Amino acid sequence: MSVATQDTAVSTGRVTRTFIYLLLILFALFYLMPLFVMVANSLKPLPEITGGNMMALPQDWTIEPWLQAWSSAQIGVEPTGLKPYFLNSVLMVVPAVAISTVLGALNGYVLTKWRFRGDSILFGLMLFSCFIPFQIVLIPMAMILGKLGLAGSIPGLVLVHVVYGVGFTTLYYRNYYAAFPTELVRAAMIDGAGFFRIFWRIMLPVSGPITVVSVIWQFTNIWNDFLFGASFGGQSQPMTVALNNLVQSSTGVKEYNVHFAGAILAALPTLLVYIVAGRYFVRGLMAGSVKG
Amino acid sequence: MANSNTQADFRTRLQDWIPKLVLSPSLAAMLVFVYGFIAFTVYLSFTGSKMLPKYDWIGFENYARLWGLSHWWTAITNLGIFAFLYITICTIIGLGLAIFLDQKIRGEGMLRPIYLYPMALSFIVTGTAWKWIMDPGIGIENTMHLWGWESFEFGWIKDRDMAIYTVVIAAVWQTSGFVMAMFLAGLRGIDNEILKAAQIDGASNWNLYRRIVIPLLRPAFLSAFVILSHLAVKSYDLIIALTGGGPGRATELPATFMYSYTFTRNSMGIGAASAVIMLMTIAAIMTPYLYAELKEKA
Numbered sequence: 001m002s003v004a005t006q007d008t009a010v011s012t013g014r015v016t017r018t019f020i021y022l023l024l025i026l027f028a029l030f031y032l033m034p035l036f037v038m039v040a041n042s043l044k045p046l047p048e049i050t051g052g053n054m055m056a057l058p059q060d061w062t063i064e065p066w067l068q069a070w071s072s073a074q075i076g077v078e079p080t081g082l083k084p085y086f087l088n089s090v091l092m093v094v095p096a097v098a099i100s101t102v103l104g105a106l107n108g109y110v111l112t113k114w115r116f117r118g119d120s121i122l123f124g125l126m127l128f129s130c131f132i133p134f135q136i137v138l139i140p141m142a143m144i145l146g147k148l149g150l151a152g153s154i155p156g157l158v159l160v161h162v163v164y165g166v167g168f169t170t171l172y173y174r175n176y177y178a179a180f181p182t183e184l185v186r187a188a189m190i191d192g193a194g195f196f197r198i199f200w201r202i203m204l205p206v207s208g209p210i211t212v213v214s215v216i217w218q219f220t221n222i223w224n225d226f227l228f229g230a231s232f233g234g235q236s237q238p239m240t241v242a243l244n245n246l247v248q249s250s251t252g253v254k255e256y257n258v259h260f261a262g263a264i265l266a267a268l269p270t271l272l273v274y275i276v277a278g279r280y281f282v283r284g285l286m287a288g289s290v291k292g
Numbered sequence: 293m294a295n296s297n298t299q300a301d302f303r304t305r306l307q308d309w310i311p312k313l314v315l316s317p318s319l320a321a322m323l324v325f326v327y328g329f330i331a332f333t334v335y336l337s338f339t340g341s342k343m344l345p346k347y348d349w350i351g352f353e354n355y356a357r358l359w360g361l362s363h364w365w366t367a368i369t370n371l372g373i374f375a376f377l378y379i380t381i382c383t384i385i386g387l388g389l390a391i392f393l394d395q396k397i398r399g400e401g402m403l404r405p406i407y408l409y410p411m412a413l414s415f416i417v418t419g420t421a422w423k424w425i426m427d428p429g430i431g432i433e434n435t436m437h438l439w440g441w442e443s444f445e446f447g448w449i450k451d452r453d454m455a456i457y458t459v460v461i462a463a464v465w466q467t468s469g470f471v472m473a474m475f476l477a478g479l480r481g482i483d484n485e486i487l488k489a490a491q492i493d494g495a496s497n498w499n500l501y502r503r504i505v506i507p508l509l510r511p512a513f514l515s516a517f518v519i520l521s522h523l524a525v526k527s528y529d530l531i532i533a534l535t536g537g538g539p540g541r542a543t544e545l546p547a548t549f550m551y552s553y554t555f556t557r558n559s560m561g562i563g564a565a566s567a568v569i570m571l572m573t574i575a576a577i578m579t580p581y582l583y584a585e586l587k588e589k590a
Contacts, residue, residue, distance in 0.1 A: 114311035224414035274412035
């Protein structure tokens with residue numbers, strides 16, 4: 001493929017190429033600028049921000065804002081820092097991602113290899129459910145969580161994220177398994193292998209790429225969620241809600257450096273996942289999972 | 293003999309049922325938590341619910357009141373401006389970057405992740421960052437002054453008429469790289485033979501892209517449009533973190549409107565009605581798309 005591209009790469013002159021490179025670099029700077037501003041200013045003492053230049057590197061380097069954001073900044077009424085909320089997010093994300101991914105894999109397997117009448121209508125309903133604006137379910141969800149005694153708890157948030165995440169994971173696995181030869185599954189059936197045995201021995205071993213996609217997708221979405229956390233978090237608010245409380249607090253001096261440190265702390269897990277596994281995500285998506 | 297027969301029978305029947313049993317928890321959850329809840333919210337929108345749900349039927353009164361509220365009109369107008377600019381600018385930047393990156397650029401492997409990483413961030417983080425960057429006191433304006441451009445002014449975020457455009461800037465920053473990736477995937481999927489033939493026929497670069505490449509990217513345009521428009525309608529966190537809906541109500545969107553009417557202004561009926569309108573907007577965009585997708589795959 002790369003050889004073919006070489007032939008057909010649109011021939012461009014030196015001036016055009018310089019222009020293209022310039023533009024690409026300019027955009028790279030545009031995308032990097034906020035990250036640079038956040039990191040640089042999170043390492044400055046406050047007077048250096050209010051009296052100085054946002055784009056300048058710190059003159060007086062300090063990690064004090066990071067320590068404050070992590071363990072002593074005022075979140076709402078308590079000076080707890082973001083630490084307990086970070087923990088809430090971890091406790092919420094791990095089970096929610098695991099459960100929704102397992103369910104998605106099983107659903108995708110059924111919908112492609114054990115088809116039955118009306119299965120595409122069910123899948124259509126499931127697919128549509130991925131895209132609903134969540135405002136439409138907020139009110140009844142608040143009521144049901146209250147009735148179940150799960151309001152304001154981590155299990156409640158896990159339930160919400162599993163319920164509204166399973167459509168996406170099912171979509172990923174279904175499209176991926178659809179490309180897997182059904183004859184192999186048939187042959188195994190004739191040999192007497194049952195539903196779970198086929199899943200375990202045949203489907204699961206080839207599911208690596210799409211599992212990476214599903215896990216990254218779910219992890220990013222659930223970690224970054226704000227609406228459900230703010231609506232149903234109660235005593236177990238996730239990181240995003242705590243960060244917003246920290247930044248929006250109207251009392252006292254605005255400690256920009258602490259806010260920036262907090263924002264990076266909130267972004268760190270998803271950024272790390274992206275840096276470590278981003279390339280597998282893109283590759284997995286290309287492996288026939290979602291049409292580009 | 294007969295015994296083993298019935299046993300085998302039982303096993304086959306079990307095998308028939310297992311797949312449906314496995315699927316059923318997800319289906320039940322979906323029917324209750326998605327479609328049941330939608331039905332419930334639609335019902336609430338026809339009741340006089342205030343702070344708590346009430347079950348008195350009042351017909352279309354909430355809808356009539358909703359469309360009479362200037363607050364709602366602000367939210368709808370803002371969504372119109374925001375969605376149009378957000379989708380258009382993301383598409384232009386995304387397509388432009390994808391085409392340029394596709395010119396055998398050295399360092400593509402380094403540039404791509406730089407364009408893409410904002411997508412990994414939460415809108416709350418994006419909002420926090422841009423809130424201070426666009427703050428006239430400590431942000432860009434201040435920086436430009438310090439760099440000697442004294443007359444530079446950028447106070448949009450504090451300006452009722454301009455604040456909505458700051459939302460566009462932050463949202464474009466977050467998603468345009470992702471749109472780039474979608475177009476790049478589309479470009480890489482185009483058969484090179486077609487391009488080669490056109491070049492032999494003497495097509496200029498401009499015409500090559502305008503007449504051949506861009507029309508071939510139709511599926512990518514469609515996916516980008518669907519994803520961006522649904523993100524636009526759902527936008528909530530970014531507003532909360534960036535402007536809090538202000539100054540005043542200048543950057544309210546339907547999502548923030550729904551939340552405040554339902555949970556802080558004790559007008560649940562009106563909140564529900566606004567949620568129904570949001571759902572209908574998304575359904576109008578998604579249903580034809582999903583229908584076509586499913587039909588094609590089946």
